[in-house]
Amino acid sequence: xxxxxxxxxxxxxxxxxxxxxxxxxxxxxxxxxxxxxxxxxxxxxxxxxxxxxxxxxxxxxxxxxxxxxxxxxxxxxxxxxxxxxxxxxxxxxxxxxxxxxxxxxxxxxxxxxxxxxxxxxxxxxxxxxxxxxxxxxxxxxxxxxxxxxxxxxxxxxxxxxxxxxxxxxxxxxxxxxxxxxxxxxx
Amino acid sequence: xxxxxxxxxxxxxxxxxxxxxxxxxxxxxxxxxxxxxxxxxxxxxxxxxxxxxxxxxxxxxxxxxxxxxxxxxxxxxxxxxxxxxxxxxxxxxxxxxxxxxxxxxxxxxxxxxxxxxxxxxxxxxxxxxxxxxxxxxxxxxxxxxxxxxxxxxxxxxxxxxxxxxxxxxxxxxxxxxxxxxxxxxx
Ligand SMILES: [Mg+2]
Ligand SMILES: [Mg+2]
Numbered sequence: 001x002x003x004x005x006x007x008x009x010x011x012x013x014x015x016x017x018x019x020x021x022x023x024x025x026x027x028x029x030x031x032x033x034x035x036x037x038x039x040x041x042x043x044x045x046x047x048x049x050x051x052x053x054x055x056x057x058x059x060x061x062x063x064x065x066x067x068x069x070x071x072x073x074x075x076x077x078x079x080x081x082x083x084x085x086x087x088x089x090x091x092x093x094x095x096x097x098x099x100x101x102x103x104x105x106x107x108x109x110x111x112x113x114x115x116x117x118x119x120x121x122x123x124x125x126x127x128x129x130x131x132x133x134x135x136x137x138x139x140x141x142x143x144x145x146x147x148x149x150x151x152x153x154x155x156x157x158x159x160x161x162x163x164x165x166x167x168x169x170x171x172x173x174x175x176x177x178x179x180x181x182x183x184x185x186x
Numbered sequence: 187x188x189x190x191x192x193x194x195x196x197x198x199x200x201x202x203x204x205x206x207x208x209x210x211x212x213x214x215x216x217x218x219x220x221x222x223x224x225x226x227x228x229x230x231x232x233x234x235x236x237x238x239x240x241x242x243x244x245x246x247x248x249x250x251x252x253x254x255x256x257x258x259x260x261x262x263x264x265x266x267x268x269x270x271x272x273x274x275x276x277x278x279x280x281x282x283x284x285x286x287x288x289x290x291x292x293x294x295x296x297x298x299x300x301x302x303x304x305x306x307x308x309x310x311x312x313x314x315x316x317x318x319x320x321x322x323x324x325x326x327x328x329x330x331x332x333x334x335x336x337x338x339x340x341x342x343x344x345x346x347x348x349x350x351x352x353x354x355x356x357x358x359x360x361x362x363x364x365x366x367x368x369x370x371x372x
Contacts, residue, residue, distance in 0.1 A: 027292070030292075030295060030296075032296060033289070033292045033293055033296050033298070035251070035252055037223050037224060038223060038224040038225065038226040038227065039224065039227070040224040041224065041225070041227050041242065041245070053246060053247070054246070054247060055244060055245075055246065056227065056242065056244070056245040056246065056247070057243060057244070058241060058242070058243070059227070059241075059242035059245060060239060060240070060241065060242065061239070061240060061242075065221070066221055070256060070257075071256075071263070072263035072265070072293055072296040072297070072298035073296060074296060074297060075263070075296065075297035075298070076263070077257070077258035077261070077262070077263040077298075079258070103219070106213070106216075106219045107219055107258055109216060110216075110218060110219050110258040110259060110260060110261065111258070111260060111261035112219070112258035112261070112263075
């Protein structure tokens with residue numbers, strides 16, 4: 001494989017691209033095994049043309065029932081959703097689906113580590129937010145409060161991820177900090 | 187949802203159906219959060235017909251780079267592949283792909299629990315086999331030895347899973363035994 005061009009400012013790359021690159025880095029350096037799940041597809045019609053391989057001729061996108069990424073890091077189960085916004089002051093909660101919030105709760109109940117990676121792409125700022133903290137803002141919305149999480153709230157209750165060259169979005173640094181804080185509470 | 191018919195002999199059900207039912211049971215009873223990953227698809231052509239939802243018109247199956255199932259059980263990361271054979275005396279290793287074996291090794295290196303669930307469907311017998319044990323048979327094959335794992339070897343070096351009504355294939359019982367053995371070795 002040819003060497004990839006990791007431009008530091010990374011213009012034009014989606015958060016998904018950046019997280020995938022980060023996961024490749026973690027896999028190759030034996031730091032963690034985290035993969036993106038395939039997009040769920042409902043297949044309706046498949047052709048089997050002679051000796052050629054099967055061709056799917058009719059299929060539809062399905063709503064994912066879980067998050068985009070999961071895997072294992074030093075014995076810990078990690079499960080997260082990566083979301084970006086162009087907003088500069090807040091992250092709209094409509095970017096997260098209810099079933100994803102429920103899934104993250106189920107994971108946390110099993111002592112897995114569930115979280116969001118949120119990119120304020122215009123600002124090039126990235127945050128980790130645990131499922132437990134997300135739940136507070138989700139409940140606030142459901143009780144009639146604001147439908148977003150402010151940048152200030154990310155600064156106060158999330159963990160900032162400093163982007164780098166490689167890995168691009170070192171979210172495991174935030175996971176380490178989260179684990180330290182969690183353990184110190186026990 | 188209507189009550190499902192869990193016929194004990196389960197004729198006509200694939201192992202995948204049975205494992206999916208088992209995972210539903212574990213999820214609903216808050217025992218574990220394990221999901222099947224979607225099949226990876228390479229999408230080539232999508233139509234966006236007016237107001238209707240997008241229709242995928244040309245797509246191809248891709249080779250999965252990981253296993254079929256993963257998730258979290260009481261803080262443990264689980265990752266497994268479910269395979270069935272109609273053979274009565276051995277399980278052909280050609281049922282397992284090299285990249286899946288490599289993936290399971292990577293998971294084990296991160297202290298995740300990687301394993302096979304193998305069904306001898308004609309016999310209605312089910313086995314758990316850890317990635318570490320599978321590796322021994324995989325290496326034997328690569329060194330010119332037999333290209334299958336015998337039923338006797340499953341009995342001696344795997345953990346038998348006794349099928350039931352619900353959960354149908356209680357593979358977590360085998361995981362518990364595996365963890366006990368692993369811990370007693372340390
Ligand atoms: Mg997503
Ligand atoms: Mg498979």
